[in-house]
Amino acid sequence: MDETLGQDRADLPREKLLKFGATSLSDVELLALFLRTGCHGMNVLMFAQCLLHQFGSLSRLLSADYSQFKDVKGIGEAKYTQLNAIAELARRYYHSRGVEELSLKGPESVREFIQSQLTTQEREIFMVIFLDNQHRVIKHSPMFSGTLSHVEVHPREIVREAMKSNAAALILAHNHPSGRAEPSKADRVITERIVKACLFMEIRVLDHLVIGRGEYVSFAERGWI
DSSP: OOHHHHHHHHHHHHHHHHHHOGGGSOHHHHHHHHHOOOBTTBOHHHHHHHHHHHHSSHHHHHHOOGGGGTTOTTOOHHHHHHHHHHHHHHHHHHHHHHHHHHHTTOHHHHHHHHHHHHTTOSSOEEEEEEEOTTOOEEEEEEEEEOOSSOOOOOHHHHHHHHHHTTOSEEEEEEEOTTSOOOOOHHHHHHHHHHHHHHHHTTOEEEEEEEEOSSOEEETTTTTOO
């Protein structure tokens, strides 16, 4: 390949972004902008495409730990820290916007926020979003932290926090680090317990979202709540 042509191709994402905006870029082009340089005879676009193909998705690439890059040519400490920083920057961006803003745009925005907070977690985290009687967000809190495959949840603590916050409704969420979002029997049982505990105090549970890697399950959408 002509070296100049390769460099010109590597410059295309930047020019495309300036002309049409960031949303016009593919995953490969966005990744290439952050990587900045290629390796081993590949320009940065080819290198980005190779990485995405090897890991299977952008989500898996950005959530991979350093040990998973040991056999990946062209990824040393510098590029690994770049990739890790991209994921953390995205997570903080969603966090800084606040669930308050996202909630006003509908359930999809809330789901995107929850995914940004939970998808890359290596342990199960149980999060609760507390809402007022007009379903405006009061606050959100990762209330319980567990292991790779289990998190112990206490409905009484959720009700207590809801009452302290003067919440009228809740959205529950937790992640499955394995990647599969399909709820377990235990997930359904604890959800029923939380719903019953909240109902006694006239607090509504609007949904329980289970987050996997690139997928989710909504209890409300399935008619379980």
